[in-house]
Amino acid sequence: MNTLAIIGIxxxxxxxxxxxLQNLSVFNKKLNIIGFEPIDNIxxxxxxxxxxxxxxxxxxxxxxxxxxxxxxxxxxxxDVIQPFPAYSDWANTxxxxxxxxxxxxxxxxxxYLNERYNSLEIQNLYSITFKLIQEKVLxxxxxxxxxxxxxxxxxxxxxxxxxxxIGHQPTKLSTQMKSWKKHASMHENLQVYENSYPLSQFxxxxxxxxxxxxxxxxxxxxxDVMRGLTTSTFGRFKITNSETFKTVFIDxxxxxxxxxxxxxxxxxxxxxxxxxIIDQLFKPTAKDLISLKTQIESVAxxxxxxxxxxxxxxxxxxxxxxxxxxxNLNTKSHAxxxxxxxxxxxxxxxxxxxxxxxxxxxxxxSTYALIKKYIDMALYKDKISLDYCxxxxxxxCQPTLYQSLSHSKLKKDLLKKIIDxxxxxxxxxxxxxxxxMQQMVALIESxxxxxxxxxxxxxxxxxxxxxxxxxxxNSIKTTLMIDSVLDAPKLLKVDSALIKQLLNDDLIQPIHSxxxxxxxxxxxxxxxxxxxxxxxxxxxxxxxxxxxGADSILECFGKQVEDWAKNYIxxxx
Ligand SMILES: Cc1cc2nc3c(=O)[nH]c(=O)nc-3n(C[C@H](O)[C@H](O)[C@H](O)COP(=O)(O)OP(=O)(O)OC[C@H]3O[C@@H](n4cnc5c(N)ncnc54)[C@H](O)[C@@H]3O)c2cc1C
Numbered sequence: 001m002n003t004l005a006i007i008g009i010x011x012x013x014x015x016x017x018x019x020x021l022q023n024l025s026v027f028n029k030k031l032n033i034i035g036f037e038p039i040d041n042i043x044x045x046x047x048x049x050x051x052x053x054x055x056x057x058x059x060x061x062x063x064x065x066x067x068x069x070x071x072x073x074x075x076x077x078x079d080v081i082q083p084f085p086a087y088s089d090w091a092n093t094x095x096x097x098x099x100x101x102x103x104x105x106x107x108x109x110x111x112y113l114n115e116r117y118n119s120l121e122i123q124n125l126y127s128i129t130f131k132l133i134q135e136k137v138l139x140x141x142x143x144x145x146x147x148x149x150x151x152x153x154x155x156x157x158x159x160x161x162x163x164x165x166i167g168h169q170p171t172k173l174s175t176q177m178k179s180w181k182k183h184a185s186m187h188e189n190l191q192v193y194e195n196s197y198p199l200s201q202f203x204x205x206x207x208x209x210x211x212x213x214x215x216x217x218x219x220x221x222x223x224d225v226m227r228g229l230t231t232s233t234f235g236r237f238k239i240t241n242s243e244t245f246k247t248v249f250i251d252x253x254x255x256x257x258x259x260x261x262x263x264x265x266x267x268x269x270x271x272x273x274x275x276x277i278i279d280q281l282f283k284p285t286a287k288d289l290i291s292l293k294t295q296i297e298s299v300a301x302x303x304x305x306x307x308x309x310x311x312x313x314x315x316x317x318x319x320x321x322x323x324x325x326x327x328n329l330n331t332k333s334h335a336x337x338x339x340x341x342x343x344x345x346x347x348x349x350x351x352x353x354x355x356x357x358x359x360x361x362x363x364x365x366s367t368y369a370l371i372k373k374y375i376d377m378a379l380y381k382d383k384i385s386l387d388y389c390x391x392x393x394x395x396x397c398q399p400t401l402y403q404s405l406s407h408s409k410l411k412k413d414l415l416k417k418i419i420d421x422x423x424x425x426x427x428x429x430x431x432x433x434x435x436x437m438q439q440m441v442a443l444i445e446s447x448x449x450x451x452x453x454x455x456x457x458x459x460x461x462x463x464x465x466x467x468x469x470x471x472x473x474n475s476i477k478t479t480l481m482i483d484s485v486l487d488a489p490k491l492l493k494v495d496s497a498l499i500k501q502l503l504n505d506d507l508i509q510p511i512h513s514x515x516x517x518x519x520x521x522x523x524x525x526x527x528x529x530x531x532x533x534x535x536x537x538x539x540x541x542x543x544x545x546x547x548x549g550a551d552s553i554l555e556c557f558g559k560q561v562e563d564w565a566k567n568y569i570x571x572x573x
Pocket of ligand 1: 007008009010011012013036037038039044045046047048057058059060135136137138165166167168221486498539540541550551552553554556
């Protein structure tokens with residue numbers, strides 16, 4: 001009987017396990033499985049840990065989580081594996097469309113995932129041998145037509161095949177971070193943190209009475225860090241209007257904290273629309289999404305010669321033109337004909353900094369004013385700008401785009417362009433809850449968050465810390481720096497033992513120098529070294545390039561994993 005190793009049992013590893021069991025039952029086959037997962041929250045992984053700080057919020061709403069389906073009953077030989085409810089049934093979160101969307105804590109979703117894993121009771125089944133090894137895998141090596149899995153406890157395990165579902169991996173430090181770490185190591189009073197998480201690493205700062213902290217990055221992790229740092233002993237948030245989440249920051253008069261975030265472009269996140277009624281205004285029709293799929297696949301699945309991304313942005317621009325022109329959507333007024341509007345949209349896809357009165361960007365507004373504008377648009381209290389509309393339409397198109405573009409025949413450079421565009425639009429499509437951005441506004445208004453240095457400041461090192469200098473030549477000094485930037489999954493930059501070993505031994509290869517691992521449509525790694533019978537598969541973020549989207553919890557419970565499991569069991573001898 002074959003033995004399969006699943007390395008990493010976070011959400012994707014959990015779903016892979018469930019789908020394996022289902023397919024074993026359908027195809028009436030047998031398998032030994034060894035699961036490797038070093039942390040305790042099996043099924044949740046470190047992103048969704050059940051005991052993490054309450055400042056870590058999900059950016060996916062309870063409403064969107066209605067798409068996280070449950071597990072049906074699985075009957076496998078003598079075993080009956082009980083069904084497990086869909087997330088919304090488990091959390092009992094159905095609500096009227098006019099109510100504001102609720103965004104759960106990440107720990108709550110973790111509880112669901114961990115309970116879902118436990119309910120498999122997989123170690124008690126008769127028909128399958130499952131062993132859970134709570135160790136970190138450091139290497140996978142081919143030995144005589146099999147594979148050996150080596151762990152950090154100096155153990156090794158013989159297996160036939162391997163599935164890698166290890167999610168986000170650390171990447172090599174940037175030159176900037178390296179120089180800051182070196183600088184801090186030479187000065188006792190200076191501190192640098194390479195990661196935002198866990199937030200508990202900042203607990204000692206609660207004892208400070210007056211501190212200035214620089215935060216590298218202006219994305220979702222920065223928001224968690226901002227919330228975590230300011231709400232311990234330095235103050236608290238109070239919502240003053242439950243309809244708009246308008247918030248004030250009530251500071252502790254005995255203590256002072258100042259956060260100074262900065263990024264390469266200073267562009268802020270745009271919150272998601274307040275509720276389902278508003279969100280529906282940005283939603284393409286089912287017919288438009290089917291047509292989008294057909295148009296994209298007609299190129300992506302067949303045309304290796306496509307030389308630009310027009311085949312993708314033109315149909316999305318077409319849908320967006322219809323949505324922005326819909327009289328039900330309260331947009332900024334304009335006198336553009338449909339084809340002029342579509343042309344403007346296409347230009348925005350190429351370059352979001354173009355000047356136009358329909359587009360809200362940093363040419364017209366300060367970062368602070370832009371944040372407030374986006375909040376008012378999300379609340380539907382201000383006219384919708386074209387860029388905000390495009391970001392929301394793109395979010396609704398994402399599942400179709402991700403599916404239609406995965407394992408395409410497109411040139412690698414073109415794939416890179418598409419991924420870059422998707423990443424760029426994420427500040428809208430992966431936007432935070434309105435409440436998070438109201439908290440940011442409250443901190444700015446209380447002078448706890450300073451945006452004066454947000455736009456790519458010059459940073460000088462001195463014995464006293466880091467000196468941030470802005471374009472007006474103003475400067476501010478910090479003694480502590482936090483890196484909140486989540487690096488892109490560039491395979492060649494990944495700095496984990498397992499991935500480096502697989503790369504060095506030619507067992508994996510990048511699909512493009514700037515992207516992830518090359519896999520086929522069933523998740524099987526395309527290796528430079530093809531002499532082994534054993535198969536290594538990889539699902540998730542590290543295969544970006546082969547697939548386009550992997551970064552949402554819903555993608556973990558999607559078709560990519562289903563296809564892998566079905567194909568794996570079908571071909572099992
Ligand atoms: C900080 C952060 C916040 C996020 N917030 C959201 C959000 O709000 N909404 C959303 O939809 N998505 C969010 N995501 C995206 C998130 O990655 C996915 O939702 C999901 O967690 C991916 O699941 P996964 O199983 O592929 O990887 P992971 O969740 O990363 O799980 C991988 C598992 O593999 C284990 N592992 C790693 N290396 C090894 C090894 N060498 N040996 C053995 N085991 C190993 C880990 O311990 C972990 O349990 C966030 C991601 C991050 C990093």
